[in-house]
Amino acid sequence: MYPDQVARQPASTTPLRDYLSAGPRPGTDQGYVVLPRSLVENMPLVWQQHFTQLLAEFHQAAAHLQWPVYRVVPSKWERLVDLDEDQLAEVGCIVEIDTDGELVYRERHGRRIENPEQTTVLVSFADPLPGEHRNATSDTPPRGVPVPGY
Numbered sequence: 494m495y496p497d498q499v500a501r502q503p504a505s506t507t508p509l510r511d512y513l514s515a516g517p518r519p520g521t522d523q524g525y526v527v528l529p530r531s532l533v534e535n536m537p538l539v540w541q542q543h544f545t546q547l548l549a550e551f552h553q554a555a556a557h558l559q560w561p562v563y564r565v566v567p568s569k570w571e572r573l574v575d576l577d578e579d580q581l582a583e584v585g586c587i588v589e590i591d592t593d594g595e596l597v598y599r600e601r602h603g604r605r606i607e608n609p610e611q612t613t614v615l616v617s618f619a620d621p622l623p624g625e626h627r628n629a630t631s632d633t634p635p636r637g638v639p640v641p642g643y
Contacts, residue, residue, distance in 0.1 A: 527565055529622050567620040573598055573612040584614040 505511050513521055520527040533544060573586065574596075581588060585601040598609040606612055 566617045570613045573609040
């Protein structure tokens with residue numbers, strides 16, 4: 494091997510899959526990548542231009558598919574025992590007091606949930622990210638670390 498030749502691993506044929514599978518990434522799960530519009534619309538102009546080109550190519554390539562309408566709801570994992578009545582209803586659970594005075598958690602169809610203290614569910618909550626009427630970059634320096642508001 495000549496000195497100017499460097500041993501390199503071959504480039505991946507699935508770089509996006511590799512990146513998304515490498516660990517937890519904000520706005521991703523096993524099936525979807527969600528990008529808050531308020532954040533992408535406030536990216537630096539050069540990023541927006543590149544991103545627009547990529548999205549245009551993506552939409553052109555996938556235009557033949559029957560796209561559903563997606564409803565994206567900000568959500569987080571919470572322990573079942575920490576939910577209020579409205580949140581329990583949202584996830585399809587009820588809580589009742591049994592004859593011994595103990596709380597019993599049940600699924601919508603009546604099946605008892607055996608370990609509610611260790612059961613986590615995905616529940617909606619108020620979106621913590623800046624909305625369309627607030628400049629997402631006004632308090633976020635280039636490195637992406639929010640500046641505390643004083």
